Amino acid sequence: MRLGSRLRGEFPRGWWCSARWWITGIRDLSLNTAAAVATAVFIGEVKRAVRHRDKPRTLARMSGTFERCVAGLLGNSAGLVVLATMAIEDGLPVALTALLAGWCLLNSAISATLFVVVARSRIRQSAAWAELEFVEQHAPKCGRPPETIEEYRAQQLQKQASE
Structure with a gap:
């Protein structure tokens, strides 16, 4: 994917005066911060992922949650290392x-659970995940019409999935 089309997807026309774009960005930033510090906030999402572990479409809609939980896993693992170091050095x-x-x-256990569920689904149902990734990468965004063959195909796959 070219840089221009990627930037067009991230920054649509008029993004600087779009309240929706700013609100979505601020919401995502706050959720990412919460996930890094307190992954336990997303326990409901993890339960839903476990319940729908054989449905790639449902798990794909949770991609933001998955990324947040992976960040939470890394952050909390680093926190454990820092905590152990502080306990040894400073005598907490x-x-x-x-x-x-x-x-x-x-927090690490919750994050690891979601990571394992999504990894298991990606391994067992790789064809469905490949199709979902193709649609995510090539589907036209922000209501603009398709311009390339890949965008037309992604749009058709989206319509088939919604039916």
């Missing part, structure tokens, strides 16, 4: 260390 109180370690482990 045992209660505080246990509380923070429990919080990091809970």
Whole structure:
């Protein structure tokens, strides 16, 4: 995908005066921050992913949640390492260390669960995921008409999926 078409998808015409674009960006930024610090907020999404683990379309709609949980897994794993280092070096109180370690482990477990569910689905149903990724990459965005053969094909696949 060319840089121009990628930028057009991210920054549609008039983006700087679009309240919807700004609100969506701020919402995504706050959700990403919450996921990195407190993945437990997304326990409902993880339960839904486990419930629909054999439905790639449902899991694909949760792609933002998946990315947030992976970031939460990395962030909380790093937090555990920093916490262990601080406990050894500075001699943190045992209660505080246990509380923070429990919080990091809970968030890591939730993130790891979602990671395993999506990875299992991607391995077992690779053809369905390939189709979904093709549609996501090539579908026309922001209501503009399709301009290339790939965009027409992606639009047709979207229509077939919604029927």
